[in-house]
Amino acid sequence: MNLHESAQALRQKAVSSAELVSESLRRIAALDAKLRAFITVTPELAEEQARQADQERAGGMARGPLHGIPVAVKDVFFTRGVRTTCGSKIFAGYVPEYDSAVVERLKAAGAIIVGKTNLHEFAYGVTSTNPHYGTVRNPWGLDRIAGGSSGGSACAVAAGMVPMAMGNDTGGSIRLPASFCGIVGLKPSFGRVSRYGVLPLDFSLDHMGPLTRCVRDAALTLGVVAGFDPRDETSSRQPVVPYLPAAPVSIRGLRIGLPENYYFERLNPSAASAVRGAARLAEQAGARIVPLQVPDGGQLNAIGRIILLSEASATMERHLHRREDFGPDVLALLDQGRLIPATDYINAQRVRRLLQQEFRPLWKQVDCLLTPTTPTGAPRIGQATIDLDGQEEEVRVASTRFVRGINVLGLPALSLPCGFDEEGLPLGLQIIGPMFQEATILQVGAALEDALGLTHRQPIL
Amino acid sequence: MRRDWKQIARGIAPEIPQNELEGVAAVLQALEEQFAPLRERLPYETEPALIFPCDAAGEELV
Numbered sequence: 001m002n003l004h005e006s007a008q009a010l011r012q013k014a015v016s017s018a019e020l021v022s023e024s025l026r027r028i029a030a031l032d033a034k035l036r037a038f039i040t041v042t043p044e045l046a047e048e049q050a051r052q053a054d055q056e057r058a059g060g061m062a063r064g065p066l067h068g069i070p071v072a073v074k075d076v077f078f079t080r081g082v083r084t085t086c087g088s089k090i091f092a093g094y095v096p097e098y099d100s101a102v103v104e105r106l107k108a109a110g111a112i113i114v115g116k117t118n119l120h121e122f123a124y125g126v127t128s129t130n131p132h133y134g135t136v137r138n139p140w141g142l143d144r145i146a147g148g149s150s151g152g153s154a155c156a157v158a159a160g161m162v163p164m165a166m167g168n169d170t171g172g173s174i175r176l177p178a179s180f181c182g183i184v185g186l187k188p189s190f191g192r193v194s195r196y197g198v199l200p201l202d203f204s205l206d207h208m209g210p211l212t213r214c215v216r217d218a219a220l221t222l223g224v225v226a227g228f229d230p231r232d233e234t235s236s237r238q239p240v241v242p243y244l245p246a247a248p249v250s251i252r253g254l255r256i257g258l259p260e261n262y263y264f265e266r267l268n269p270s271a272a273s274a275v276r277g278a279a280r281l282a283e284q285a286g287a288r289i290v291p292l293q294v295p296d297g298g299q300l301n302a303i304g305r306i307i308l309l310s311e312a313s314a315t316m317e318r319h320l321h322r323r324e325d326f327g328p329d330v331l332a333l334l335d336q337g338r339l340i341p342a343t344d345y346i347n348a349q350r351v352r353r354l355l356q357q358e359f360r361p362l363w364k365q366v367d368c369l370l371t372p373t374t375p376t377g378a379p380r381i382g383q384a385t386i387d388l389d390g391q392e393e394e395v396r397v398a399s400t401r402f403v404r405g406i407n408v409l410g411l412p413a414l415s416l417p418c419g420f421d422e423e424g425l426p427l428g429l430q431i432i433g434p435m436f437q438e439a440t441i442l443q444v445g446a447a448l449e450d451a452l453g454l455t456h457r458q459p460i461l
Numbered sequence: 462m463r464r465d466w467k468q469i470a471r472g473i474a475p476e477i478p479q480n481e482l483e484g485v486a487a488v489l490q491a492l493e494e495q496f497a498p499l500r501e502r503l504p505y506e507t508e509p510a511l512i513f514p515c516d517a518a519g520e521e522l523v
Contacts, residue, residue: 351503
């Protein structure tokens with residue numbers, strides 16, 4: 001069952017929280033030895049909370065929309081009394097004394113956290129091939145990466161272990177694994193979801209958001225975790241609006257931009273075709289498809305990488321004397337970041353301002369943009385490069401090509417499944433909206449999800 | 462002005478092993494080639510986006 005089906009079944013007393021949690025834990029126990037989606041599972045805690053949730057419901061009390069539903073959080077969200085490793089050896093024994101804002105809000109809405117999901121070390125990479133906690137495998141092909149850095153969260157949702165898992169996204173780390181694992185991932189606007197109590201990788205690019213089986217579940221979760229938090233200095237006071245698309249969902253009259261440049265260059269033809277197919281469905285549903293030129297995504301990516309390399313190295317510098325405790329790929333990135341001069345970092349932030357200004361007029365022409373999330377389906381575990389149009393590209397660079405720049409702009413973006421490649425691996429499309437217009441991209445996402453009819457397709461495990 | 466990344470590494474981070482330095486320098490070199498033209502076209506008055514506008518109109522600076 002997905003999130004809103006679980007909520008409905010609980011309300012109708014067709015199922016108990018104890019049963020939902022028990023089924024979630026059973027599935028984790030059965031599958032996690034091969035999938036490695038979790039770093040820590042907390043069965044006793046979850047079962048106790050489920051009993052309490054059932055008692056509360058029997059007494060006529062429901063804490064919120066997630067009351068009694070098992071969920072998971074990426075192991076970068078601080079959880080009081082439960083270790084938070086950040087996928088690293090450095091934090092292997094760290095037990096926070098407080099909950100992150102997201103965990104506080106999930107608990108207040110009644111959610112039951114069954115465990116902490118695996119990730120790329122320090123959320124700094126796209127494979128979730130973690131040298132300390134094992135390689136997260138893709139439920140659609142066990143020889144494939146789940147993507148990263150929120151690979152464990154994507155895997156757990158795709159494998160039906162939990163209906164929702166929280167992730168964070170600095171350069172695509174929610175949308176990319178969602179795309180590779182055939183599920184939905186939402187990166188809200190910068191400032192929409194509090195970052196308080198999450199180990200920062202990059203303080204000007206980090207975003208928190210949900211990974212779910214369907215768009216409406218992402219909307220439901222956003223309604224729970226969004227909102228102003230004075231403990232996060234970048235938290236916005238923009239009001240939280242209803243995110244759940246109205247039923248029946250309509251996109252009639254909406255203007256959907258389809259970029260003519262950058263986003264359809266150097267990608268698997270099946271990925272391009274799946275996104276164009278989705279655009280045709282949107283048109284049939286009454287939306288207007290607007291072909292348009294967008295500011296150069298390559299420039300956004302270049303400055304995004306400079307900012308990330310610099311800020312991540314600044315954050316992690318205190319640990320760099322423990323070189324042997326880092327995985328080689330993360331250590332290489334941290335070494336690169338230490339060498340970037342302050343002038344480059346500052347100039348990258350100045351170019352960022354210019355590109356934000358260049359992007360803004362686009363929203364006078366369209367209500368959202370439709371692009372592929374990734375140029376291919378999930379690469380094989382251990383694969384270093386991808387060959388696209390005769391050009392070899394690092395997996396990390398190729399996979400983040402369409403998603404990283406959106407973090408630089410701070411815009412909300414949603415990834416949802418839109419088809420499968422010739423090897424049967426899922427492909428994702430990305431819907432990008434103006435700042436704080438999450439409701440619009442969720443509306444378009446829900447309409448496309450209904451039209452595509454892919455949510456019934458699950459990996460066979 | 463092209464940067465000598467290996468020389469910079471020797472000054473700032475001499476503990477980076479020689480065999481890893483080649484890869485580190487190659488990545489930074491490629492990134493610099495993408496970034497240099499952007500850096501050069503920057504108007505003098507452009508402020509950094511370090512203070513990020515959190516609202517649609519950009520009026521609310523935090």
